[in-house]
Amino acid sequence: MSIQSTVQRSSRVTISNLRRTFADVVALDSFSLNIEPGELITLLGPSGCGKTTALRMVAGLDVPDSGSVEINGASVTNLPPSKRDMGMVFQAYSLFPNMTARENVAFGLRVRGVGKAERLKRANELLELVDLTTQANRYPHQMSGGQQQRVALARALAIEPKVLLLDEPLSALDAKVRTQLRDEIRRVQQEVGITTIFVTHDQEEAMAISDRVGVMNKGNLEQLAAPDFLYANPATAFIASFVGAMNRLPGLLMDANTVKVLDTTLKVANSSHGFASGSKIDVMIRPEHLMMTSGDIATILDRSFRGPMTRIVVVLDDGTRINLDVASASAISINPGDRVGLTITVDKALIEAR
Numbered sequence: 009m010s011i012q013s014t015v016q017r018s019s020r021v022t023i024s025n026l027r028r029t030f031a032d033v034v035a036l037d038s039f040s041l042n043i044e045p046g047e048l049i050t051l052l053g054p055s056g057c058g059k060t061t062a063l064r065m066v067a068g069l070d071v072p073d074s075g076s077v078e079i080n081g082a083s084v085t086n087l088p089p090s091k092r093d094m095g096m097v098f099q100a101y102s103l104f105p106n107m108t109a110r111e112n113v114a115f116g117l118r119v120r121g122v123g124k125a126e127r128l129k130r131a132n133e134l135l136e137l138v139d140l141t142t143q144a145n146r147y148p149h150q151m152s153g154g155q156q157q158r159v160a161l162a163r164a165l166a167i168e169p170k171v172l173l174l175d176e177p178l179s180a181l182d183a184k185v186r187t188q189l190r191d192e193i194r195r196v197q198q199e200v201g202i203t204t205i206f207v208t209h210d211q212e213e214a215m216a217i218s219d220r221v222g223v224m225n226k227g228n229l230e231q232l233a234a235p236d237f238l239y240a241n242p243a244t245a246f247i248a249s250f251v252g253a254m255n256r257l258p259g260l261l262m263d264a265n266t267v268k269v270l271d272t273t274l275k276v277a278n279s280s281h282g283f284a285s286g287s288k289i290d291v292m293i294r295p296e297h298l299m300m301t302s303g304d305i306a307t308i309l310d311r312s313f314r315g316p317m318t319r320i321v322v323v324l325d326d327g328t329r330i331n332l333d334v335a336s337a338s339a340i341s342i343n344p345g346d347r348v349g350l351t352i353t354v355d356k357a358l359i360e361a362r
Contacts, residue, residue: 018045019080019170019203021066026075028061035061037227039075048197048204049232052214053224054250059207060175062224066205067173068092079170092171095164099176101156103148109135109159110144116167127166134162137196154185161193165200172197172204178213190217211251215239223247244278245360248292255298255330259291259359267291267359270305275356283359292358295319295333300342303349306330311342322348 021043028036036058043049051059064070066077068089076085084092103112110131117127135144138158148156157177164172174193178186194217197204208214214221215235222232223246231243242248259269261283265276269291283289306322309329318339320332330350334342 018201020045021171021203021205022076022078022081023062023066024076024078026062026065026072026077028058028065028070028072034227036065036072039227039229041222041229041232043203043205045203046201047219048194048206048217050206050208050214050218050221051224052208052211052221052251054209057224058227059209059224061227063173063175063205063207066171067094067096093167093169094171094173095167095169096173096175097157097160097164097177099179101148101153101160101180103156103159103163105148108145108147109140109151109155109162112148112159113162113166116163120167130166131162134166135159137165137199138162138192152185153181154189157181157189158192161196165196165202170203172202174204174206176208177206178208178210186213193217215251221251223250225250241277242358245292245358248358253295253331255293255295256290256328256360257293257330258324258326258328258362259289261285261287261289261359267357269293269357270350270352272352274352274354277356277358281359283361288362289359290362292360293352293354295331297352297354298330298332299351299353300332300334301349301351304347306348306350308342308344308346308348310344311339313339318342322350 023039023041026036026039039062051062053059061070065072068087076083078084104115107115113134114127114131117130135141138161140155140158143151143155178189181189190213218235220232221235221238223230225246231238231247239252242251248254257269259267261267262273263285265279267274267276267289306324308320308322310321312319313336316336317333318336320334320339320342322330322332324330
């Protein structure tokens with residue numbers, strides 16, 4: 009299998025108004041998503057948000073109550089998984105324990121009637137792609153978890169699928185291996201050029217590898233955007249809290265478009281909030297958007313070294329705890345018990361009910 013041949017098979021995925029209920033629970037509600045050929049989209053959200061349900065319906069492992077899934081304009085909504093031409097990698101490696109890495113990768117090709125010489129050639133190419141040439145003759149129990157998941161990825165790609173689906177593929181791995189394999193998946197996906205849907209609850213994972221991230225909440229897709237845009241411009245308070253760290257500071261709504269917090273007037277980012285002027289609300293500010301100054305409005309509680317940055321925890325006189333991220337080189341003289349002032353370095357923020 010040449011990489012170029014797989015690039016040419018990169019597919020456009022169109023998901024329209026998928027709905028899925030389980031008794032009285034709405035697992036997915038009017039879920040729609042367009043994925044361009046060769047794009048890696050991540051569905052991100054907490055447990056129970058509907059992301060895995062969406063992936064299972066794309067794969068054909070679950071049937072929607074309504075809505076459709078199309079690949080390159082052709083509906084696959086009523087096709088079984090075996091007819092959808094998709095590769096899938098799960099959290100569990102699901103390798104055949106009695107087969108070597110090479111045999112596991114070649115298995116799908118054997119089922120499709122590909123000749124022995126050709127399937128072994130493809131298996132060797134895929135093992136090389138995932139840097140496992142030296143493990144080709146090893147059995148799953150002779151490989152680490154990360155190596156087994158690489159084999160699972162190679163096996164999914166061996167059949168030259170139109171779409172690659174990954175359902176929490178890194179959850180069972182330790183932190184260091186997870187980071188390494190996360191980067192490896194992105195490298196392979198870009199090199200092969202395959203359209204990919206990745207499901208995870210890990211925001212760092214999602215932000216690191218995706219072309220676009222879709223944040224899901226209670227069966228709904230709340231926002232779909234490039235990682236940097238999503239982080240800087242969350243559409244809802246839920247997204248702001250789920251993607252990255254976020255402080256909630258007490259504020260007073262001056263009018264529909266402005267809020268006062270820490271003696272600073274900011275623009276309101278969510279203008280259709282529905283709060284009345286004079287309402288006491290929470291103002292959402294990221295740790296890196298706060299700066300310590302000379303002053304007497306907060307007390308330093310703690311500091312924790314995090315490499316280039318140090319997390320500082322302060323408390324306002326009303327008991328509100330606030331996190332700040334400052335350059336570690338500037339944090340040497342900061343000590344618990346010190347009194348400080350705080351300055352906000354952005355001009356707009358999301359607000360939410362207290």
